[in-house]
Amino acid sequence: MDQQVKDLINNEITNNEVCLFMKGTPDAPQCGFSMAISNMLKILEVSYKGINVLENQSLREGIKEFSDWPTIPQLYIKNEFVGGCDIIKEMYENGELKKFLTDKQIKFKK
Amino acid sequence: MAMDLKEIETLIKGALPDAKIEIQDLAGDGNHYSATITSSEFSGKSKIEQHKMVYNSLKGKMGNELHALAIKTKE
Numbered sequence: 371m372d373q374q375v376k377d378l379i380n381n382e383i384t385n386n387e388v389c390l391f392m393k394g395t396p397d398a399p400q401c402g403f404s405m406a407i408s409n410m411l412k413i414l415e416v417s418y419k420g421i422n423v424l425e426n427q428s429l430r431e432g433i434k435e436f437s438d439w440p441t442i443p444q445l446y447i448k449n450e451f452v453g454g455c456d457i458i459k460e461m462y463e464n465g466e467l468k469k470f471l472t473d474k475q476i477k478f479k480k
Numbered sequence: 481m482a483m484d485l486k487e488i489e490t491l492i493k494g495a496l497p498d499a500k501i502e503i504q505d506l507a508g509d510g511n512h513y514s515a516t517i518t519s520s521e522f523s524g525k526s527k528i529e530q531h532k533m534v535y536n537s538l539k540g541k542m543g544n545e546l547h548a549l550a551i552k553t554k555e
Contacts, residue, residue: 403548439528440535440543456551457527 375432382446387476388418389446391433396420403455404443410462415479416471448474482510483546488538495537496521506550514550523555 383389388411394400396408396418411418423430423442430442437444437451445452452458452470461467471478489501492515499519506512515534522530530553535542542549 434543438532440540451528453528454531457531460527460552 371432371435372428375428376436378429379433379436382419382421383449386419386446387448387474388416390418390420390443391423391429391446392420392443393422393424394420395422400424401443403441406455407443407445407458410458410467413479414468414471416476447471447476483541484510485513488513488515488546488549491539491541492517492534492537496533506548511546512548513546514552516552516554518554520555522553527553
């Protein structure tokens with residue numbers, strides 16, 4: 371992977387506590403899976419940065435290699451890859467996501 | 481680009497021989513699937529590791545030939 375892309379990803383996940391690499395934007399997601407995570411974060415009133423990989427082809431490929439994860443969306447919280455749509459959905463449904471946010475001291479609607 | 485349900489099952493079985501796999505073709509288009517995979521090999525592993533094991537079994541097809549496969553893993 372290009373060093374520039376690696377730096378870009380590192381910057382985003384370091385400077386934003388909650389960071390969602392997604393297709394589209396939080397206001398206009400362009401894929402159902404990206405929309406699903408966006409909606410869960412919105413319901414929990416978590417403030418997050420959405421990064422649209424469709425605007426940057428090298429980022430779109432780079433993030434897959436960076437996380438060693440073949441799909442998008444990908445959620446990072448405090449520099450840590452938490453999961454894609456399936457894992458986040460499962461964590462949302464069984465309460466683990468709230469626990470994780472609490473542990474990481476991220477503000478959300480309880 | 482699409483992938484046959486049986487092919488997905490065979491690939492996962494190849495990597496996780498004891499796996500019980502339930503796959504649904506969500507849209508009937510051979511492109512959007514949902515799979516529940518139960519295997520003893522998931523035990524002691526994080527969800528991320530478990531999903532990676534499934535992705536690895538698909539040998540790079542995930543995100544390429546296979547557009548969407550929702551995964552649920554169980555020990």
